[in-house]
Amino acid sequence: MNVQETKEQLIAELIRLAFAEDIGDGDHTTLCCIPATEMGKSQLIVKEDGVLAGVEMAERIFHTFDPELKMTTFIHDGAEVKKGDIAFVVEGKVQSLLQTERLMLNVMQRMSGIATTTRKYVKALEGTKTRVLDTRKTTPGLRMVEKEAVKIGGGVNHRIGLFDMILLKDNHVDFAGGIDKAINRAKEYCKGKGKDLKIEIEVRNFDELQQVLDLGGVDRIMFDNFTPAMTKKAVEMVGGRYETESSGGITFDTLRDYAECGVDFISVGALTHSVKGLDMSFKAC
Numbered sequence: 001m002n003v004q005e006t007k008e009q010l011i012a013e014l015i016r017l018a019f020a021e022d023i024g025d026g027d028h029t030t031l032c033c034i035p036a037t038e039m040g041k042s043q044l045i046v047k048e049d050g051v052l053a054g055v056e057m058a059e060r061i062f063h064t065f066d067p068e069l070k071m072t073t074f075i076h077d078g079a080e081v082k083k084g085d086i087a088f089v090v091e092g093k094v095q096s097l098l099q100t101e102r103l104m105l106n107v108m109q110r111m112s113g114i115a116t117t118t119r120k121y122v123k124a125l126e127g128t129k130t131r132v133l134d135t136r137k138t139t140p141g142l143r144m145v146e147k148e149a150v151k152i153g154g155g156v157n158h159r160i161g162l163f164d165m166i167l168l169k170d171n172h173v174d175f176a177g178g179i180d181k182a183i184n185r186a187k188e189y190c191k192g193k194g195k196d197l198k199i200e201i202e203v204r205n206f207d208e209l210q211q212v213l214d215l216g217g218v219d220r221i222m223f224d225n226f227t228p229a230m231t232k233k234a235v236e237m238v239g240g241r242y243e244t245e246s247s248g249g250i251t252f253d254t255l256r257d258y259a260e261c262g263v264d265f266i267s268v269g270a271l272t273h274s275v276k277g278l279d280m281s282f283k284a285c
Contacts, residue, residue, distance in 0.1 A: 003160055003163075003164050006160070006163075007144045007160070010143075010144050011057075011060070011144050011145065012064075014141055014142065014144070014145070015060065015061055015064050015103075016064075017141070018103050018106075019064075019065065019103065022102060022103060023099060027095075027098065027099045030094075030095050030098045030099055031095070034094050034095050034098065036093070036095060037093075038093065038094040038095070039091070039092065039093060039094065040091070040092075040093075040094040040097060040284060041089055041090060041091040041092075041097075041284070041285055042089070042090055042097050042101070042282050042283060042284050042285060043086050043087075043088070043089045043090075043282070043283060043285045044058070044086065044087040044088050044089075044090075044108070044280060044281075044282050045084070045085075045086060045087075045280060045281050045282075045283060046081045046082065046083060046084065046085040046086075046087060046278070046279075046280050047083055047084075047279040047280050047281060048083050048278060048279045049080075049081065049082050049083055050080070050081060050112055050113070050115075050116035050278040051078065051079070051080055051081070051112060051115040051116040051118075051119045051152070051153055051278075052075055052076070052077060052078070052079050052080075052081045052087055052112055052115070052278075053077050053078070053108070053111035053112045053114065053115035053148075053149045053152040053153065054077070054107050054108035054110075054111035054112060054145070054149070055073060055075070055076055055077045055087060055088065055108075056077055057107050057108070057111065057145055057148075058071070058088070058104045058107065058108055059071050059073075061100055061103055061104050061107065062090060062096075062100055062104065065096055065099065065100045066092060066093060066096035066100070068092055068093070068096075069090055069091070069092035069093075069096055069097070069100075070090065070091045070092060071088055071089070071090045071091075072088060072089045072090075072091075073087070073088045074086055074087060074088060074089075075087040075088070077115075077152045078115070078152045078153075078154075080119075087280075089285065097282075097284075101282045104282065105280065105281070105282055107145060108278075108280060109277035109278055109279070109280060110139075110142065110145070110146070110149070110275075110277050111145055111146070111148070111149035111152070112149070112277070112278035112280070113149075113275040113276050113277040113278045114146055114149035114150060114153065114271060114272055114275050115149045115150070115152045115153035116153065116275075116278055117153070117270070117271055117275045118132065118134075118149070118150050118152075118153025118154060118155040118271050119153045119154055120252070121155065121252065121255060121268060121271065122153065122154035122155060124252065124255050124256055125255065125256070125259050125266075128256075128259040128260060129262070129264065130258070130259035130262075130263055130264065130265065130266055131155070131156045131264065131265050131266075132154075132155045132156065132255075132265070132266055132267075132268055132271070133155065133156050133157070133158045133245065133265045133266065133267040133268065134146075134147055134150040134155060134156075134157055134158055134267070134268070134269075134271045134272055135158055135267050135268070135269045135271075135272070135273075136158075136159070136161065137269040137272055137273040138272045138273070139272070143160070143161070144160075146272045147160065147272075149272075150271055150272065153271075155271060156265070158267055164197070165197055165198050165199075165200065166186050166189075166190070166197050166198065166199045166200065167200045167201075167202070167222075168182045168183065168186060168199070168200065168201040168202065169202045170202055170204060170224065173201070173202070173208075178211075179201070179203075179208055179211040179212060179215065180211065180215055182201065183199070183201060183212070183215055183217050183218060184215075184217070186199050186217075187199070187217050198219040198220065199217065199218045199219055199220075200218060200219060200220040200221070200222055200243075200245070201218050201220075201221060201222065202222040202224045202247075203221060203222065203223060203224065203234075204224050204225070206230075206233070206234070206237070209221065209223075209234055209237060209238075210237070213237065213238065213241070218242060219242065219243060220242055220243035220244065220245055220264075220265075221234075221238060221242050221243070221244055221245070222244075222245040222246075222247050222267075223244065223245065223246050223247070223263070224247055224248045225247075225248035225249050226246065226248075228254070228257040228258055228260075228261055231246055231258055231261040231263060232261040232262070235261050235262040235263060243264045243265070244262075244263045244264050244265070245263060245264065245265040245266070245267060246258045246261075246263045246265070246266045246267070247266070247267040250266055250268065252270075255268075
């Protein structure tokens with residue numbers, strides 16, 4: 001199974017589980033007071049400025065629950081929206097509209113919050129070659145949609161999980177017995193398993209960086225908790241031979257300082273682990 005197939009399978013499972021935990025053996029509030037034949041429509045109203053994300057996911061949620069729901073989209077994923085904007089209208093059975101409302105809003109508010117934050121970081125990097133990366137610091141079960149939201153906001157996905165890239169972090173290096181053993185074992189593993197995986201290694205100081213440069217065999221080098229001054233020197237040492245990434249202790253206020261050192265990527269866990277959802281509502285119209 002390739003990465004795209006894995007993502008599709010996980011999103012389908014997310015929707016299934018989300019409906020199972022929310023509806024259980026039935027939405028008794030809706031079922032007791034709304035006739036099964038009642039038809040209506042609702043609109044998604046944006047309640048604060050930001051970047052819209054999750055429109056395609058919303059359509060998937062609606063159609064998974066009730067294929068006969070009709071969604072008319074006015075604003076698409078990635079658009080910058082203002083308070084009061086109407087993103088889409090959905091028509092169909094009122095029972096279906098009511099039972100899909102909360103899951104759709106939960107997903108869209110989360111995704112739009114992530115996209116809005118990511119867009120802020122992307123704009124702060126304008127004029128540099130540096131791209132902002134997400135991390136694996138995601139909500140369990142929601143990784144695929146959260147990483148999609150980063151892309152919608154203009155960011156770049158790092159690895160999706162532990163299966164689509166090798167990232168040799170400090171613990172891997174220490175347990176393996178050093179930089180050389182970690183890299184050589186990674187290369188041997190890929191060759192033996194017939195896997196074409198990129199190899200990235202984290203370095204904590206200039207000595208480890210020099211060891212990597214002497215040995216080679218990687219695609220990207222991550223500078224972990226380097227200061228901007230250290231990062232500038234590290235980029236000069238690499239000299240364009242490998243992709244470079246800064247990570248650890250980087251805030252929005254220091255983001256530009258690292259980018260101006262010439263790194264290719266800056267990874268930011270805050271894109272997904274501590275964002276505020278974008279306020280919106282789904283109202284009858």
